[in-house]
Amino acid sequence: MIAARVAIEDLHVWREDGLGGEPREVVHGISATIEAGRRVALVGANGAGKTSLLLALVGAVRFSGRIAVDDLSLEKKTLAAFRARIGFVFAEPADQLFLPSVLEEAAFAPKRRSLPEPLSLARAALGRVGLAEMEARAPSSLSLGEQRRLALATVLSAEPGVLLLDEPTASLDARARRAVLGAVRDTRATTLFATHDLEAALELDADVLVIGAGRLVGHGPAREVLADAELLDAANLDVPASLA
Incomplete structure (x- = not known):
């Protein structure tokens, strides 16, 4: 699928607290345009939205x-x-892994979308995240980092126009992190990823949306935005070590 342009206009979002109370507004009037093929990091403190x-x-x-x-x-x-x-990769890989083998997981989305040669697409996606030798394994036998890479492969195999990632590098060792960032870098999809890993935004040459208390407080190229100590401090973030 060809990368797609994403437009967000005056977005307000409500979430329930899980305790039966009234839904609470957690995103307040955010607007942004992400051009086709761009990578955008959503950064902010825990609970920012x-x-x-x-x-x-x-x-x-x-x-x-x-x-x-x-x-x-x-x-x-x-x-x-x-x-x-759209392809969505959740922060917890267990939320989207449910089939007996790694290969079946990676082939599920292309089969569901009736794409040609779903097994070839699945194997290509597994190769991109460094799991080509594990296709016969049960997902439950993988480490958390491997499961996170598999979750990414299950989405990449369907060749989405837009890729959404929630904390894609969390709990990854250096090698797995390189594999994930390499796969994200190589995809043609327009990519939005929520992350606490500010170095990842720099490594991916991403644009950055800084979110503070549900509001957009800054945006621009990563190397400019993430060097702005005053802006980041207002969002309860620190300048990444490589720019400090």
Whole structure:
């Protein structure tokens, strides 16, 4: 699938607290445009609204405002078609792994979307994340880092136009981190990723959206935004070591 342009206009998001209370607004009026093929890092402290923003982009939470991929706006009647253009990798890989083998996991999405040669697509995706030799393994037998890479492969295999990643480098050792960042760098998809790993934003030459308390407080190229100590301090973040 060809990389797609993402437009977010006056986005407000509400999340329930899990205790039966009234939904709480956690994202307040964010607007942004991500051109096709660009990589964008969503950075902010815990609870800033990064994951909520990503979930809104697939219609998984209550929101108001406009979200569009190319010329397709996210509405109830377009939800299935909208989600077909997007791949979402959750922060917890166990949330999306459920089949007996690594290969079956990676082949599931291309089969579901009736793509040609799903096994070839699956094996190519596994190779991109460094799991080519593990296709017969049970996902439950993999380490957390390997499961995180497998979760990424299950999405890459369907060749989405937009790739959404929630904390893609969390709990990864240096080798696994390189594999994940390499796969993200090589994909043609427009990529948005929520992360606490500010160095990853630099390594991927990403644009950055800085979110503080659910509001967009800064944006621009990573090397400019992440060197702004005053801006980052306002969002409870520190300048990454490579720029300090």
